[in-house]
Amino acid sequence: MKKVLITGATGAIGEACARAFHDTGYFVYLHYLSSEAKAKALNTELPNSQILQFDVSKKEEVFSALENLELDVLINNAGIAKDNLFFWMNDEEWGDVINTSVNGTFHVTKAVIKNMISNKKGSIVNVASVSGLVGNAGQTNYSAARGAMIAFTKALSVELARYEIRVNAVAPGLIESQMTDNLDLKEMKKAIPLRRIGKPQEVAECVLFLADKASYVTGEVLNISGGMVR
Numbered sequence: 195m196k197k198v199l200i201t202g203a204t205g206a207i208g209e210a211c212a213r214a215f216h217d218t219g220y221f222v223y224l225h226y227l228s229s230e231a232k233a234k235a236l237n238t239e240l241p242n243s244q245i246l247q248f249d250v251s252k253k254e255e256v257f258s259a260l261e262n263l264e265l266d267v268l269i270n271n272a273g274i275a276k277d278n279l280f281f282w283m284n285d286e287e288w289g290d291v292i293n294t295s296v297n298g299t300f301h302v303t304k305a306v307i308k309n310m311i312s313n314k315k316g317s318i319v320n321v322a323s324v325s326g327l328v329g330n331a332g333q334t335n336y337s338a339a340r341g342a343m344i345a346f347t348k349a350l351s352v353e354l355a356r357y358e359i360r361v362n363a364v365a366p367g368l369i370e371s372q373m374t375d376n377l378d379l380k381e382m383k384k385a386i387p388l389r390r391i392g393k394p395q396e397v398a399e400c401v402l403f404l405a406d407k408a409s410y411v412t413g414e415v416l417n418i419s420g421g422m423v424r
Contacts, residue, residue, distance in 0.1 A: 195242065196219055197221045197265050198405070201250055201302055202272035204229035204370035207321060207401075209236060210394035214402045216240045223263070225250075225272065235310040249300030264313075265403045268306055270299045271321040273339070275373060280334045288335045297340035299346060311357045317405045318354075320347050320363040321397075322415065324423040327365055340365070346416050351413035360412040362404040366397050367419025387421030 198215045200206040203224040216222050222243040226233040234260045248255040250272045273295040276287040299320060310316035325333050326340025343364055351361035368374060368382060368391040383389050400416050417423055 195219065195221045195348065196267065197223065198267040198269060199225065199246075199260070199263065199265050199302075199306065200243040200269040200271055200300070201260070202227075203236065204232040205271065206213060207366065207397050208269075208271045209399050210398035211271065212236060212240060212243070214395070214398040215267070215405075216242060217220065218402060218406065223265075223348075227272070250302055251293040253348040254300050256298075256301040257305050260302065261304055262309075264309050265306050266316060268303065268310075268316070268318045269321065269344070269401060269405065270302060270318065272298050272302075273321070274331070274395050277307040277332045277336065279332050283335060291339050292342075293333040295387050296346075301341055303350070307354075307359075310359050311354070314358050316354075316357075316359040318347075318350070318361045320344075320361070320362045320407045321401070322347070322365045322369045323366045324419045327415070327417065328423055343392065348413050355412055360385070360404075360408075362408070362412060363415045364397060364400050364404065365415050365417050365423075367392060367417075367422045369394055369397055369418075385422055386419070390420065392418060392420060395412045 198220045200208050202212050203212050204226045212222050234416050237245045238244050246259050247352045248259045261277050319342045322343040323340040325337045326344050329337045347363040365414050400418050
């Protein structure tokens with residue numbers, strides 16, 4: 195049975211990915227930081243799964259949990275948003291977003307890549323954002339972090355290709371989640387050619403495709419925005 199680790203598995207996209215991979219026959223490692231009840235509920239619902247709790251931004255916690263883990267697929271999905279205009283943005287808002295998305299991706303990938311290289315197989319999908327492609331007002335921290343993940347994807351894909359390890363990324367646009375609940379979606383939909391926001395399952399299908407099916411694709415960033423970014 196193939197094994198996948200999904201960081202941030204209790205978020206909307208993370209949960210959708212967990213269900214998609216589980217339904218495809220994967221054993222799923224469900225990572226969470228603080229949403230213990232949701233993680234346990236998802237673990238109960240998905241028989242072939244196991245929960246892992248750690249802070250992706252803390253190297254010691256990551257390596258303690260993952261150092262000997264054998265994986266076929268890694269999904270770097272953990273991330274947070276702390277939006278603010280740059281003039282008003284404080285050090286914590288900047289640092290927390292960078293530490294979670296950028297340093298977290300580094301720590302988790304570093305912890306599991308040794309076994310992938312030894313096995314000469316594997317696939318990594320980094321969940322970035324269209325904010326990392328085009329930038330977004332009030333999100334200099336988030337855009338910087340997601341842009342860094344995209345650049346990380348492209349560079350790492352070149353390094354790991356010789357080991358038959360593929361590295362790709364997805365860049366979702368507006369996707370249904372707790373983060374979109376308080377937004378004026380009526381106005382935002384006007385900027386999307388498909389005239390709707392995406393569903394987490396639609397992102398998960400793209401992640402699964404890149405991780406499991408796209409055997410001759412590496413170093414790519416798949417834009418999932420309904421045509422909003424083109």
